[in-house]
Amino acid sequence: MARKKIIAGNWKMNMTPSEAVALVETLKPLVQNEDVDVVFGVPAIDIVPVVEACKGTNIAVAAENMYFEESGAYTGEISPKMLVDAGVKYVILGHSERRDYFKETDADVNKKVLKAIEHGITPIMCCGESLEQREQGITMDFIRQQVKIGLQNVTADQAKKMVIAYEPIWAIGTGKTATSEQAEEVCKGIRQCIAEIYDDATAAEIRIQYGGSVNAGNAAELFAMEDIDGGLVGGASLKPDFGKIVCYNK
Numbered sequence: 334m335a336r337k338k339i340i341a342g343n344w345k346m347n348m349t350p351s352e353a354v355a356l357v358e359t360l361k362p363l364v365q366n367e368d369v370d371v372v373f374g375v376p377a378i379d380i381v382p383v384v385e386a387c388k389g390t391n392i393a394v395a396a397e398n399m400y401f402e403e404s405g406a407y408t409g410e411i412s413p414k415m416l417v418d419a420g421v422k423y424v425i426l427g428h429s430e431r432r433d434y435f436k437e438t439d440a441d442v443n444k445k446v447l448k449a450i451e452h453g454i455t456p457i458m459c460c461g462e463s464l465e466q467r468e469q470g471i472t473m474d475f476i477r478q479q480v481k482i483g484l485q486n487v488t489a490d491q492a493k494k495m496v497i498a499y500e501p502i503w504a505i506g507t508g509k510t511a512t513s514e515q516a517e518e519v520c521k522g523i524r525q526c527i528a529e530i531y532d533d534a535t536a537a538e539i540r541i542q543y544g545g546s547v548n549a550g551n552a553a554e555l556f557a558m559e560d561i562d563g564g565l566v567g568g569a570s571l572k573p574d575f576g577k578i579v580c581y582n583k
């Protein structure tokens with residue numbers, strides 16, 4: 334079974350609610366591609382207006398984070414129930430910015446992954462090495478640990494529906510893209526790791542994105558690689574160029 338590509342924007346901490354709606358209106362006609370699942374990952378405050386603005390389109394909405402409790406005294410956090418009620422279908426978990434600035438651990442990411450799945454939200458679980466780790470030759474060791482801990486107690490059937498985003502930290506927001514060979518090598522390694530944890534069928538079904546300075550110029554080459562099933566796109570997802578990325582095969 335061929336894996337359908339999934340291309341997701343990560344707006345990070347950009348766009349006020351009114352700016353967000355205006356951006357959706359600009360991008361709507363540009364992101365029509367039946368070969369691709371299109372996702373907009375938006376700040377929490379933009380979720381409700383963006384879901385409304387995306388009604389009747391091919392665009393699904395992702396949250397950029399989520400807490401792993403149902404409700405209660407967790408000031409400032411957002412629960413899976415709230416996201417589901419608002420119409421969210423995906424959640425980006427374990428982005429390197431959250432791991433770095435907000436000290437999220439692999440164990441935290443695992444709790445969030447399990448909670449999201451329990452509520453029917455598809456996790457986009459991020460992993461990726463720093464430049465230092467790449468230079469030390471421990472890229473795959475580090476990523477295997479992130480993936481193995483992140484997927485603890487996730488069943489094969491649940492893992493099959495998940496998305497993993499490989500995002501080398503040195504390529505995020507730097508304009509420095511991994512070559513398609515570098516990106517493919519790690520995405521293939523992640524798929525092998527999934528086969529070891531589960532089985533070949535699960536590895537063949539799970540979707541693995543590449544993220545890190547994807548733009549209209551490099552998307553087609555990256556997405557043509559065997560083990561790269563689309564992208565997680567930061568900076569370029571805020572521009573009309575995102576339409577060109579989504580329509581990379583047209």
Ligand code: PEP
Pocket residue numbers: 343345500504505506507508544545546547565566567568569
């Ligand atoms: C990201 O935010 O996940 C990302 C990959 O950013 P950029 O595309 O700007 O490098």
